[in-house]
Amino acid sequence: MTKTIVNSWNEWDPLRHVIVGRADDGHIPPEEPALDAKVPEDSDMRGEWGRRPQETIDRANELLDNFASLLEKRGVRVDRPTPIDHSKPVTTPDFHTESQFGCMPPRDVLLTVGSEMLEATMSYRCRWFEYLNYRPLMQRYFDEDPNFRHESAPKPRLTDADYHPDYLSEEIGVAKRLQWAEEKFFVTTEEEPLFDAADVLRFGRDLVVQHGFTTNLKGIEWLRRHFPDHRVHTVNFPGDPYPIHIDATFTPLRPGLILNNPQRRLPDDQRKMYEDNDWQIVDAAQPAHNTPPPLCYSSTWLSMNVLVLDPKTVCVEKSEVYQAEQMDKLGMEVVEVELRDAYAFGGGLHCCTADVYREGTCEDYFP
Numbered sequence: 001m002t003k004t005i006v007n008s009w010n011e012w013d014p015l016r017h018v019i020v021g022r023a024d025d026g027h028i029p030p031e032e033p034a035l036d037a038k039v040p041e042d043s044d045m046r047g048e049w050g051r052r053p054q055e056t057i058d059r060a061n062e063l064l065d066n067f068a069s070l071l072e073k074r075g076v077r078v079d080r081p082t083p084i085d086h087s088k089p090v091t092t093p094d095f096h097t098e099s100q101f102g103c104m105p106p107r108d109v110l111l112t113v114g115s116e117m118l119e120a121t122m123s124y125r126c127r128w129f130e131y132l133n134y135r136p137l138m139q140r141y142f143d144e145d146p147n148f149r150h151e152s153a154p155k156p157r158l159t160d161a162d163y164h165p166d167y168l169s170e171e172i173g174v175a176k177r178l179q180w181a182e183e184k185f186f187v188t189t190e191e192e193p194l195f196d197a198a199d200v201l202r203f204g205r206d207l208v209v210q211h212g213f214t215t216n217l218k219g220i221e222w223l224r225r226h227f228p229d230h231r232v233h234t235v236n237f238p239g240d241p242y243p244i245h246i247d248a249t250f251t252p253l254r255p256g257l258i259l260n261n262p263q264r265r266l267p268d269d270q271r272k273m274y275e276d277n278d279w280q281i282v283d284a285a286q287p288a289h290n291t292p293p294p295l296c297y298s299s300t301w302l303s304m305n306v307l308v309l310d311p312k313t314v315c316v317e318k319s320e321v322y323q324a325e326q327m328d329k330l331g332m333e334v335v336e337v338e339l340r341d342a343y344a345f346g347g348g349l350h351c352c353t354a355d356v357y358r359e360g361t362c363e364d365y366f367p
């Protein structure tokens with residue numbers, strides 16, 4: 001068995017070791033403020049909660065297992081989480097919710113920066129204990145890699161003071177949501193630092209962090225203080241009425257090239273550092289689907305939630321033919337991966353993975 005080395009500084013260097021999530025015991029959690037804000041008013045998820053049907057869990061696991069095998073065949077070491085009992089309630093002195101979520105998307109929870117893996121605060125109550133799914137791996141990496149830094153951000157209290165009550169209304173409407181996004185008025189308040197790891201993109205010395213529903217400004221400030229050798233940049237994408245997680249919005253493919261969701265364009269005043277350093281920001285291709293699969297929190301833009309294996313190779317979901325075609329034109333070798341039936345468990349190919357080791361060092365791409 002190869003000993004672990006934890007090291008990953010960006011989203012594109014050659015991937016050698018990764019965590020792939022599992023769909024086991026996936027739940028639709030009960031209503032709670034931050035989660036409800038993400039569910040569109042016409043979604044089939046409104047009012048639903050409980051354990052997901054076993055046949056959907058089995059199908060999602062089949063696809064995740066196939067993805068893990070494909071990566072292994074390409075020489076990538078793959079580890080898997082140890083699922084906890086997600087039917088158990090989450091109770092703290094400050095809140096109670098009846099069930100948890102799952103462990104399909106490790107990217108939401110774990111942020112790898114160099115030799116460190118940082119457990120995010122999370123901002124949904126149902127995800128408060130999600131890090132426990134990954135603790136057996138963290139313990140193993142700690143035992144095997146003397147340089148591994150296992151860090152955990154301060155657990156938030158997630159009282160009602162963390163959420164703007166305006167977002168709790170049953171029918172807000174997309175126009176109002178877009179106005180609020182433009183005004184940077186999101187469901188989470190500035191009560192305490194909050195962030196999900198999937199709101200962070202790594203560009204060597206620079207970390208780009210989306211301010212939205214799941215990450216607040218205090219969370220970004222916490223990251224800035226935690227990573228004093230990095231430059232931390234706050235970004236917003238005003239065209240997104242449900243802004244959680246940056247990885248279906250802004251997708252770096254290699255040094256100098258980023259895909260941007262055309263409905264969630266990076267504002268002109270936030271483009272300077274890329275333009276000054278000759279990075280191209282290209283509109284992503286349209287998704288192949290008009291709607292997400294059933295009981296799915298994510299948007300159709302999981303089309304651009306790709307996993308880059310190295311600067312010339314990218315995993316794209318098999319049915320996302322337009323995205324694959326665009327990647328091909330951009331000079332990338334496309335590896336097709338079937339995953340759509342697993343989307344409902346927490347996202348796409350980027351979401352369902354977390355980096356452990358990519359070759360390479362911490363570079364300054366924006367000197």
Ligand code: ABU
Nearest residue numbers: 245248298299301347
């Ligand atoms: N976890 C990524 C979801 C982003 C989206 O719904 O577009």
